[in-house]
Amino acid sequence: MSVAEAPDTLDRRRTGFDGETALEALRGQVDATRFVPGRAARVTVPETPLTRRTTGGADKALLFGEPVTVISESAGHAFVQSGWDGYVGYVTSDALGGAAETTHHLVARASHLYSEPHFKSRPLQTLSLGSALAGARIRDGFLETPDGFVPMQHVAERDVPKPILETALSLVDTPYLWAGNSAAGTDCSGLVQLAFRLAGHACPRDSDQQAAEIGVGLPEGAALQAEDVICWHGHVGLMLDADRLLHANIHHMAVAIEPLEAALKRISAYEYGEVTTIRRLA
Incomplete structure (x- = not known):
């Protein structure tokens, strides 16, 4: 099928x-x-x-x-x-x-779902940053869900945004994984989507969709700033500031930070060609 x-x-x-x-x-x-x-x-x-x-x-x-x-x-x-x-x-x-209504998101890089509201209880599953939780109440410092208990230190209410770059930076050195979008492995567009989603911004999954739908396109020669999204045919990355790029990429096979100038030269010559657009939240 x-x-x-x-x-x-x-x-x-x-x-x-x-x-x-x-x-x-x-x-x-x-x-x-x-x-x-x-x-x-x-x-x-x-x-x-x-x-x-x-x-x-x-x-x-x-x-x-x-x-x-x-x-x-x-x-x-x-x-x-x-x-x-x-x-x-x-x-x-x-x-x-x-189905269950999401009340919280996991905002730590990873956490455990426990059988009881105690850190010595049996862990049932290991959860990734961005997982959705349906919390019924708080018991002894743990969020009680239909599936188990999660430490409150690792969660935030659904409507509380986490800064885009805070999420992205927490995933530095995460191994590159095609079609991944978790702390276990992520690709370029998965990283961008996760960072935007936890910040409360709708974001599509694939790089071509992100190049068309995130915020607005910047005019050629515009000064770059933190959170700008740089798009190539088949690749995206996030600016940490005017000079540094954070992206999940196959050159490092990981989420990495590198000088934008060096990344542009390598990507242009050996990978995805020239930048197609730069996007910024309106």
Whole structure:
């Protein structure tokens, strides 16, 4: 099974249509056998790949607690759409559980989900920065969730923004991982998306989408500043200031900081060519 090609007017990556079944909102836009409202669910494992086919490489990772809409299910796989960025694809059905409203996000680089509200209790799962939590109450310094307990030192309420560069800097030296967007591994656009999402800004998943949708484009020759997003064909990075670039890249195979001038020369000559646009939050 694979995701059907969407009409030219729709982005396949964000179109809830598996070739046979589509979300009701797409009626009249895709030629589906049936239309469904979808079923609300969430990810209940630390992270899981979202794939274009049931057997194939990942397009992105879904993190613990990420809300999804289940569009269809068959043979142990579910075709879903992420509630965070609209991305669609297949996940294994056992990675999903019942829906729950996100109340907090994990803002530490990593933490543990404990069986009891005590640091000596059994850890159930290791969670990544950016995981979503459904907290019922606080017990003995731990957030109680349907899945276990998380130390309050590691979480923040959903609507409390974390500065973009604070998130990005916390991931320096994280290994590069294609389609990754967690503390276990991330690619360039996954890093940017995670940093923007925890700051409260909507951000698409892929570099071409980010180059088109983040903030506004700067005119050629504009002075750079912190949080500007530099885009190439197939690559993005964040400015720490006017002279330093932070990005997940294959040259270092990690999230790294380097002088912008040196990065521009290398990327132009050996990797992605010239910069296509620079984006800034309006």
